[in-house]
Amino acid sequence: MSIIDLIEQDKKTAFSFEVLPPVKGGGTDKLFNDIDKLKEFDPKYINITTHRSEFVYKESENGLYTRERVRKRPGTVAVAAAIHNRYGIKVVPHMVCSGFTREDIEYMLLDLQFLGVTDLLVLRGDKAKDDNVFIPEPNGPTHAIDLQDQINDFNAGRFIDGSTIKVPGNFSYGVACYPEKHEESPNAEQDLYWLKKKVDAGADYAVTQMFFDNQKYFNFVEKARTAGINVPIIPGIKPFAKLSQLTVVPKTFHLDLPQELATEALKCKTDADAKQLGIEWCTYQCKELMAHGVPSIHFYTVSAVDSICEVAKNIY
Numbered sequence: 001m002s003i004i005d006l007i008e009q010d011k012k013t014a015f016s017f018e019v020l021p022p023v024k025g026g027g028t029d030k031l032f033n034d035i036d037k038l039k040e041f042d043p044k045y046i047n048i049t050t051h052r053s054e055f056v057y058k059e060s061e062n063g064l065y066t067r068e069r070v071r072k073r074p075g076t077v078a079v080a081a082a083i084h085n086r087y088g089i090k091v092v093p094h095m096v097c098s099g100f101t102r103e104d105i106e107y108m109l110l111d112l113q114f115l116g117v118t119d120l121l122v123l124r125g126d127k128a129k130d131d132n133v134f135i136p137e138p139n140g141p142t143h144a145i146d147l148q149d150q151i152n153d154f155n156a157g158r159f160i161d162g163s164t165i166k167v168p169g170n171f172s173y174g175v176a177c178y179p180e181k182h183e184e185s186p187n188a189e190q191d192l193y194w195l196k197k198k199v200d201a202g203a204d205y206a207v208t209q210m211f212f213d214n215q216k217y218f219n220f221v222e223k224a225r226t227a228g229i230n231v232p233i234i235p236g237i238k239p240f241a242k243l244s245q246l247t248v249v250p251k252t253f254h255l256d257l258p259q260e261l262a263t264e265a266l267k268c269k270t271d272a273d274a275k276q277l278g279i280e281w282c283t284y285q286c287k288e289l290m291a292h293g294v295p296s297i298h299f300y301t302v303s304a305v306d307s308i309c310e311v312a313k314n315i316y
Contacts, residue, residue, distance in 0.1 A: 002172045003119050004204050006044040006090065007232065007295045014296035015316060016234075017308065018047035019083075021075040028082060034305045039087060041312040044296065046083055047121055050076040050094040077111045084117065091117055095151070095173070097141040098125025098134070102150060102160050105141070109154050113168065120173040121207065122147050122198075134184075144175055145194070148201045175199075177206040177233060179220040183254040192227050205232040207298050210249075212281065213258040214288050235289055238300040239307040240278030242271050279307050283314045290315065 007014045017038055022031055035046070080091040093112065095105065112118075124144045127134040134142075141147045150160065155170040175198045178191055185191040195206060206229075211217055221233050240246060246265045250257055257265065261281055268274045286297055299308045 001090075002204065003045055003090070003092065003174065004172075004232065007205075007234075010044065012316075013290045013294055014044045015041045015299075015312065016043050016045045016047070016296060017299040017301050018049060019079075019301055020049050021051070021079045028079070031079070032086065034301060035083065035087060037305055037309050038301075038312070039089070041316050043089055045090040045092050045119065046087075047092045047298070048076050048080050048083070048094065050096050050125070051099075077108060077115070077117075080112070080117050081115045084115070090119060092119045092121050092174075093117065094123055094125075095120045095147060096123045096125030097136060097144065097147050098123075098127065099137060099140075101137045101140045103139070104137075105147065105150060106154070106160055109151065109171065112171075118169055118171050120151070120171055122151065122173045122175050122203070143194075145198055145201055148173070148175075148198065148203070152202055172204050173202070174205040174207055174234075175203040176209065177220070177224075178209045179211050179216045180209070180255045182209075188223075192223060192229075195224065196227050196229050199229050199231050203231060205234060207234045208236045209255070210236050210238045210253060210300055211255055212261055212285070213256065214285055215258075216256075217289070218292065232295045234296045234298050235294055236298045236300060237282060237285060237289075238302075239275075239282035239304055239311060240265075241275050241304045241307050243268055243274040245278075245303075246274055275307060278304070279310045279314075282307070282311045286311060286315045 019031060019034060022028060076093050080093045083089065084091045095108065100108075112120075122144050124134065124147075136142045141150060151171055151173060153160070154165075155167060157164050157167045159165055175195070177195050178185075181188045181191040185194075199206070208217065208220075217235055224233060240249070246268065249255070264277055264281075265274070268277055289297060301308060
């Protein structure tokens with residue numbers, strides 16, 4: 001049963017969330033503890049992020065520095081299998097262009113196929129930390145739609161070397177979208193153009209970048225429908241949990257705070273103040289979204305699991 005099937009069979013607004021694989025060398029205790037807190041709200045699926053390798057500089061014995069690649073959060077496929085086996089909840093690994101070759105992606109698809117994991121979220125991914133622009137790996141996909149093409153070929157039984165495979169079942173997938181436009185897009189219209197391309201290429205649904213102004217989501221959905229994009233557009237939500245996030249989040253994710261929220265944020269003096277504001281604002285957002293009949297709400301959990309628990313208690 002695909003993500004869309006799970007969402008559509010539920011008469012109420014569905015609940016889902018995203019988790020990060022543990023840092024290399026870390027265990028799954030915290031990850032499972034976070035899931036244990038959230039599973040009571042009947043999540044329809046859990047997303048697992050995928051992280052590219054990064055260059056780090058290491059000093060040699062001769063005093064010179066060498067540049068080496070390091071992946072700080074490996075294990076997306078293994079974590080997906082562990083969550084699925086432990087909880088019986090559908091898992092949706094992220095599949096990204098960033099830091100991966102087409103061969104890497106093909107082997108990841110094979111591993112997921114062996115495990116019976118058939119749902120993906122297809123993303124370009126972030127540029128490397130030290131790069132000014134996104135640079136794909138040699139023989140790697142450049143855009144999410146290129147990655148979709150490879151997955152579509154895999155579904156059709158074609159390897160990247162041209163040989164054929166027997167496919168026991170197809171992958172279905174969603175893609176990302178941006179109510180306040182992607183930071184690299186020249187304008188909102190161009191951003192919507194590429195979302196239409198991704199949907200036409202086979203995306204079953206789209207999940208938004210986080211936002212704090214529901215009106216921007218409503219306007220975005222209306223424009224998407226006018227453009228002929230008729231798949232579910234799932235709002236991605238995250239409550240503030242720390243005082244620093246009130247200024248860092250808008251800068252990092254290239255989004256605006258509505259004036260009402262900005263005014264309240266100025267009153268926050270401590271992390272506890274910011275956390276409570278985050279819970280209250282997120283609850284308000286979710287209730288309004290649910291009143292407008294959104295099919296599902298997807299929560300980003302980093303540094304916010306306890307806040308999301310409070311919000312979920314308020315709305316589910």
